[in-house]
Amino acid sequence: MKIATTQVWVHDQEEALAFYTEKLGMEIRADVTLPEMGDFRWLTVSPPGQEDVAIVLMAIPGPPMMDEETTRQVEELMAKGYAGTVFLTTDDCRGDYEQLKSRGVEFTEMPEERPYGIDCGFRDPSGNSIRLTEVKLPASV
Amino acid sequence: MASVTPARHLLRAKDLADARYAEPLEVDDLARAAGLSKAHFSREFRRTFGESPYVYLLTRRLERAAALLRNTDYSVAQICLEVGLQSVGSFTTSFGRMYGMTPTEYRAAAPPASAHAVVPACIVRAYARPQHRTFREDSGSGRA
16 A cells, blocks of 8 residues: 555645745646536645655535535634644755745744754645654654 | 635734744734734634633743753753743742642653654644643633
């Protein structure tokens, strides 16, 4: 078994796409709009060199797929920062921090030394938390 | 373009408390980060996150103080200042309310988490923040 795709909710796919590609430097893996599914848009991105794993930037659908109340709850959870975290790794946490900072990424934590390496944290425009770690020790899952 | 919900702005205030608790940060500063007036901000923050911004900031500071007690040899007075609190007396009292023991007793009782497992720092912060216990310094706005 392998992990192929995982998803984050986004409040706006265009804004999310600009963030994940232009600011984080990821590439589009799929961008397909399906008229027979009410213009559902399957939009995935992943880092250069990692073609076999991707993140779906999933619009919160609303009715009829998702009822009003649930839609509101998911929007709220996402904006409150509780809709999940994407954990990324890098070879150069401090370098990436400087680069992303200069592109206007909203950081929640500056790079710091931890027992497991150096990491920092930031948010996407929807409020999702993203962690960027330069791992020192062999990862223990 | 779809717009974010108001909670997204409140999240900026919460992130500010998490990032800059070590500075002399107050509820006014958090309100500014959310772009709201103080009274409106405190009400909305509490409605959204279930506790007042004052309590959130205080428990963040106490969580960080507890981590410094576990992981460093800093004095209690130094730790108090490190987490952005000014008075050692009220720090010790608040700490005692939340953790049920003095900072010194806590240090003696708690081995560092890193001795048990490699857990990302953001997880440590999220899960170790103490449950607030109502106290006069909370001006009656805390959860009972």
